Amino acid sequence: MNINNLTIEFDSAEGSIRRLLGVIEARGFQVRTMTMGSDLERANITVGITPRDEGRCVNVLSRQIARVSGVHHVASFPPAMVGPSMGSPAMSSSALAREVAHGTC
């Protein structure tokens, strides 16, 4: 099973986690793993996800998450590099959009 990992940094606000997990599931992905950290203002989660069918694209999902109000960064990592502490660059929603426009979906 090929698990994609997404790290999402967002405002700590009531309902944020429900909202983000709801986007992931409603857009056709299953959450397999999850870790979370937070301070008073910001939180981040790293989720391991798998698509429910082959038509689902992680980059499209990343952009759908990036447009959620209160989300600051979305980054995708290969399975071996879970979490922001591994040094992978987080990406703003606009940068992410530019990157995928020139790559796969």
Place this chain on the structure above:
Amino acid sequence: MTLSIAKKSSAEALPETPKNGAVAAIQMLESLGVDLVFGYPGGAIMPVYDALAKSSIQHILVRHEQAAALAADAYGRTTRRAGVCLATSGPGATNLVTGIANAYMDSVPLVAITGQVAQPFMGTDAFQEVDIFGITLPIVKHSEIVRDVQDIPRAFAEAFRIAESGRPGPVLIDLPKDIQQALFHEEPMPMHPRQNHKPLSAKDLQAAEQLIASARKPLFYLGGGVARAGAVALMRDIADQARIPAVATLQGIGALPTEHPDFLGMLGMHGSRAANMAVHESDLLIVIGARFDDRATGKLDEFAPNAGVVHIDGDAAEIHKLRRACATVCGDLAASLNAITVAPGDIDDWRDFAASLKQQHAPRYDAPGSGIYAPDFLRKLSTQAGDDFVAACDVGQHQMWVAQHCRFSRPEAHLSSGGLGAMGYGLPAAIGSKLADPNKTVFNISGDGSFMMNVQELATLRRYNIPVKMVVLDNSMLGLVRQWQGLFFDGNYSEVDLSDNPDFVDVAEAFGVEGFTVEHRDEVDSAIQRLLDAKGPILAHIRIDPEENVWPLVPPGKSNTEMMEQGHEH
């Protein structure tokens, strides 16, 4: 009783101090420029209604909360400012859900304000407690439960900013009753600068321009995003200069006037043959503010098989979602259209081909018999009503006939529940539209199935004497379901017979609204004139053939080139 819908005088303004959260909320709405809200009171929103009664804001009392949300949706589509609806907790809030989902699916600015039980009761299964915040999470652009009375100004300002900016959408504010009743201390509100779109990429623009210049068969594919971004005038300038043939989605209708020489009509399941054939032949789709909805594309694998895509959109999440684009321009849509140079090469042959498709497949209106042919009636109605014509549709056969056959001068003239397909949208939407722009000639075009879904709003028309003109196309059927059952379910007609409908004229008159029935073709002209001449609300009950179908039709799962026509000969 008929109530005035004129603006209230400033003498009724709210007192400055002391104030509670409800007063702060209403004053915040006033300061945000809200002058009209749609709603229905109840226990958990009573402090807000207490403040509302003393404010300058006009409240339209609907007879079901769903109508409040749908009317606010139409108000938002018409003005491009968030429409506002109010409801109490529990059932009041859940009744808003269809309207909120409608606004979400069609990207309409809307702010829904719900009362909530007091915070100590939240989570205890209290009377009329429901987690409306949780229920609506998948269908809002944003939402918030206000937990501190001092947060009211920020929460309201943020709600309107989010609802109206970027790709518009609905925002829900849930106000617990104790927050409404808590003492509010006036404090200066920190101002958050409006978020600006990132500058457009010159490289992206250049890539798009080069593709357009080198295309031999370019085609504009226009969606609802053009109107939502306030980019209609820009789009029309570009279309007039580039002379590239154009098709539109259901939500994109009106971006170009119906009679524009290069406009081929709506594409998709019930689109025109000219539009669908042009898409199939095109070598470059220039997609502007559209999202490749399945009703537009048909079988996606076979959609526009010869075309590359230039996708211009305000929402990065739509880019490459369903169809990969060769070039993308992502940012504020009006800014994008302002910046891009659309200069096609020599496309005279293609333009001529598109024009010949349009001529060859123009709809015919010479139906046999003496009964009323709905497409012809709608064409005549919209033409005679002129540029002020507005059609607020419901969902079903009549909705498609309106899209196919009515003349529209602008996008706000065509109010239709596209993404959600919510029967019952039409009458509340007509109310919202008429109150947003009283100078327009607003029709609710409905079917006998849809009309019954919000029929109680006849009382709202009567209460405020709102001169909405209703056309109920009555085939005593759930016509589109019957059509599909006939075509795709071996004629096994299941629960589509509505021959026990009430007499719609009697219904209208019971609410104090004028009504009349039309049954024969030779009555059509006088019926249209009577509708146009009416000063108050009026209902025309139009009997049509129960066997009439909507054509063309792309069967589910088929390519748009596999359209079925009348007689199924194609």
